[in-house]
Amino acid sequence: MCAAYSLQMRSACNAESGEHMCGIIGYVGARKVLPILLGGLERLEYRGYDSAGVCVLQNGKIVWEKSPLSMTSGEKVKHFASTLNAKKFDGTTGIGHTRWATHGEPNRTNAHPHFSSDGKFALIHNGIIENYQELKKWLKKRGFRFRTDTDTEVLIHLIHKLYRGDLAKAVAGAMKRVEGSYAIGVISTHEPGRIVAARLMSPLIIGLGKGENFIASDSPAIIKFTRKVHYLEDGDFASLTADKISITRQGGKRVRRKTHTLTYDIAEAEKGGYPHFMLKEIYQQPEAIADTLAGRIKKNFAGVTFGRLGITDAWLKKCKKVVFVACGTAYHAGCVGRYFLRDVIGLDAQVEFASEFRYFPPELDKNSLVVAVSQSGETIDTLVAVREAKKLGAKVLAVCNVQASTITRESDATIYTHAGPEIGVASTKAYATQLAAIYLLGISLGELKGKIKPAARKRWLRELSEIPRLAQRTLEKTKLIKQCAQKYRDCTTFLYLGRGYNFATAYEGALKLKEISYIHAEGYGAGEMKHGPIALVQWTYPTMAVAPRGKMYPKMVSNIEEIKARNGIVLCVASENDRAIKALVDHVLPIPEVSEELSPLLAVIPLQLFAYHVAVVRGCSVDQPRNLAKSVTVE
Numbered sequence: 235m236c237a238a239y240s241l242q243m244r245s246a247c248n249a250e251s252g253e254h255m256c257g258i259i260g261y262v263g264a265r266k267v268l269p270i271l272l273g274g275l276e277r278l279e280y281r282g283y284d285s286a287g288v289c290v291l292q293n294g295k296i297v298w299e300k301s302p303l304s305m306t307s308g309e310k311v312k313h314f315a316s317t318l319n320a321k322k323f324d325g326t327t328g329i330g331h332t333r334w335a336t337h338g339e340p341n342r343t344n345a346h347p348h349f350s351s352d353g354k355f356a357l358i359h360n361g362i363i364e365n366y367q368e369l370k371k372w373l374k375k376r377g378f379r380f381r382t383d384t385d386t387e388v389l390i391h392l393i394h395k396l397y398r399g400d401l402a403k404a405v406a407g408a409m410k411r412v413e414g415s416y417a418i419g420v421i422s423t424h425e426p427g428r429i430v431a432a433r434l435m436s437p438l439i440i441g442l443g444k445g446e447n448f449i450a451s452d453s454p455a456i457i458k459f460t461r462k463v464h465y466l467e468d469g470d471f472a473s474l475t476a477d478k479i480s481i482t483r484q485g486g487k488r489v490r491r492k493t494h495t496l497t498y499d500i501a502e503a504e505k506g507g508y509p510h511f512m513l514k515e516i517y518q519q520p521e522a523i524a525d526t527l528a529g530r531i532k533k534n535f536a537g538v539t540f541g542r543l544g545i546t547d548a549w550l551k552k553c554k555k556v557v558f559v560a561c562g563t564a565y566h567a568g569c570v571g572r573y574f575l576r577d578v579i580g581l582d583a584q585v586e587f588a589s590e591f592r593y594f595p596p597e598l599d600k601n602s603l604v605v606a607v608s609q610s611g612e613t614i615d616t617l618v619a620v621r622e623a624k625k626l627g628a629k630v631l632a633v634c635n636v637q638a639s640t641i642t643r644e645s646d647a648t649i650y651t652h653a654g655p656e657i658g659v660a661s662t663k664a665y666a667t668q669l670a671a672i673y674l675l676g677i678s679l680g681e682l683k684g685k686i687k688p689a690a691r692k693r694w695l696r697e698l699s700e701i702p703r704l705a706q707r708t709l710e711k712t713k714l715i716k717q718c719a720q721k722y723r724d725c726t727t728f729l730y731l732g733r734g735y736n737f738a739t740a741y742e743g744a745l746k747l748k749e750i751s752y753i754h755a756e757g758y759g760a761g762e763m764k765h766g767p768i769a770l771v772q773w774t775y776p777t778m779a780v781a782p783r784g785k786m787y788p789k790m791v792s793n794i795e796e797i798k799a800r801n802g803i804v805l806c807v808a809s810e811n812d813r814a815i816k817a818l819v820d821h822v823l824p825i826p827e828v829s830e831e832l833s834p835l836l837a838v839i840p841l842q843l844f845a846y847h848v849a850v851v852r853g854c855s856v857d858q859p860r861n862l863a864k865s866v867t868v869e
């Protein structure tokens with residue numbers, strides 16, 4: 235396993251093998267299983283899309299197919315499905331996998347499912363087996379031959395070796411010897427009509443049907459068939475037949491898991507007429523922000539309510555320090571939160587990369603609140619930071635989009651962002667809703683601590699409730715963005731500058747551009763520019779400045795002047811009707827007038843759209859950029 239894994243490092247890590255993100259699905263029931271597996275894999279494609287495979291139990295055999303997926307085609311699993319001879323698969327029990335390989339070539343051999351040497355057992359896996367080398371040596375000594383470069387293959391040989399007539403026992407025995415993370419599904423010709431599953435540190439749900447049951451990494455894969463699900467806990471094993479589900483712990487003790495009802499609309503998991511999920515999700519932001527705020531702003535802006543939060547007001551009142559912890563886009567939301575808490579309520583607030591937090595945690599005690607921000611609730615770095623924070627005595631509050639995800643289950647309380655499923659790998663509506671939730675939290679903390687007076691609270695909440703309408707207006711003023719995207723499509727590098735609250739907006743805009751258009755973009759604090767990056771400025775190095783009106787505006791204007799004086803091209807997100815900026819820069823991307831503190835909610839929108847349109851004109855795979863996956867469930 236790579237010790238410090240970064241999203242861009244997949245190919246650099248190819249020396250070792252492992253499946254990190256990946257989507258898994260399994261079905262047992264009376265219907266033909268192939269279309270269920272393929273449909274599910276299509277919806278799980280966001281978890282990994284370099285290869286896919288399915289296998290089906292029928293007539294005492296396991297029939298399978300797997301293949302690498304085209305990195306250029308937009309319809310990866312769909313294309314794989316079209317190459318299959320459906321007539322070959324008529325069984326009603328099966329498992330499927332879509333892979334996101336971190337190491338080991340994404341080829342047919344390494345794709346899942348993996349099989350025992352006698353062909354009687356098959357397995358799909360999401361996670362990493364950290365001690366696979368050791369296990370491989372042990373198995374090889376006992377005559378097992380390995381066909382793939384993956385860590386996963388040890389699991390299927392172990393299960394085969396330990397099988398004594400009970401698949402669940404063999405799986406439990408195998409997982410006892412394993413170090414690492416896993417969500418697995420296993421089938422065997424010895425036990426037709428049964429799937430055995432297990433989970434540790436990788437997400438896995440069970441879908442409950444009538445005369446049929448499912449396993450999946452995530453609910454969109456099965457929502458078409460059932461809305462009733464169990465979320466497996468770390469260390470759970472599950473045995474599924476068409477009529478029965480039994481969940482056990484290591485040692486065989488039966489446990490019960492709560493049945494959750496999925497409440498989102500099935501259409502939400504589809505593109506809804508947009509060419510890409512990302513565009514749909516950008517346009518959903520006004521509604522998504524409204525959903526985050528819904529029911530949380532009291533009548534007449536009399537305060538904020540989170541319902542039964544799980545952390546008491548009395549505790550929050552006494553809390554002395556807030557540390558935001560997150561990765562990527564969610565980290566940028568934390569950056570805005572840090573300034574809001576410091577600036578508006580004078581609280582000791584900081585923000586940390588989750589990937590650093592575990593190794594260099596800040597000083598925390600029983601009066602500290604750690605706010606873990608995560609769209610998926612499954613990002614392993616953030617999850618590990620949550621565990622570390624709890625160990626250090628802090629309370630943990632998750633700001634999360636995915637119901638009952640691991641981070642929410644391990645935190646003391648959760649503020650759900652209610653953004654709906656975010657499928658595009660580039661995070662957009664999740665970011666906006668994380669910001670909205672963080673502002674609510676800040677206002678609520680400020681009031682509890684007596685740092686925000688009733689008049690200010692009313693003003694903040696009124697303005698916040700106006701944001702969905704203003705976000706809608708921002709989206710309507712985007713014609714120019716497409717033209718800019720055309721004009722700058724061939725640039726090789728971009729500088730993104732912001733200050734204060736929009737320091738994070740600049741970073742977020744740069745992240746969006748690089749992840750989906752593959753243009754290098756550097757986010758930078760505008761005040762820091764004169765300490766180095768200004769040396770790069772010339773007409774071939776355009777700058778995207780974020781300069782809405784507010785405290786930092788005059789400073790931003792000076793920084794922009796410095797660039798213009800050196801023949802730099804400047805595109806600028808600015809307040810509408812700002813004539814001075816219009817005269818100064820090359821292109822204005824306007825946003826409505828809003829307080830500087832809340833401006834990140836609007837200022838990010840033109841940057842998301844700019845990145846989107848540049849990626850489209852460059853012919854990039856917008857929803858599934860190369861080397862990335864939606865949730866990063868590995869360190």
Ligand code: M6R
Binds near residue numbers: 609610749
């Ligand atoms: O699910 P999370 O919010 O925890 O994910 C964190 C990052 O991996 C994520 O925000 C990533 O940076 C986005 N793809 C960026 O658009």
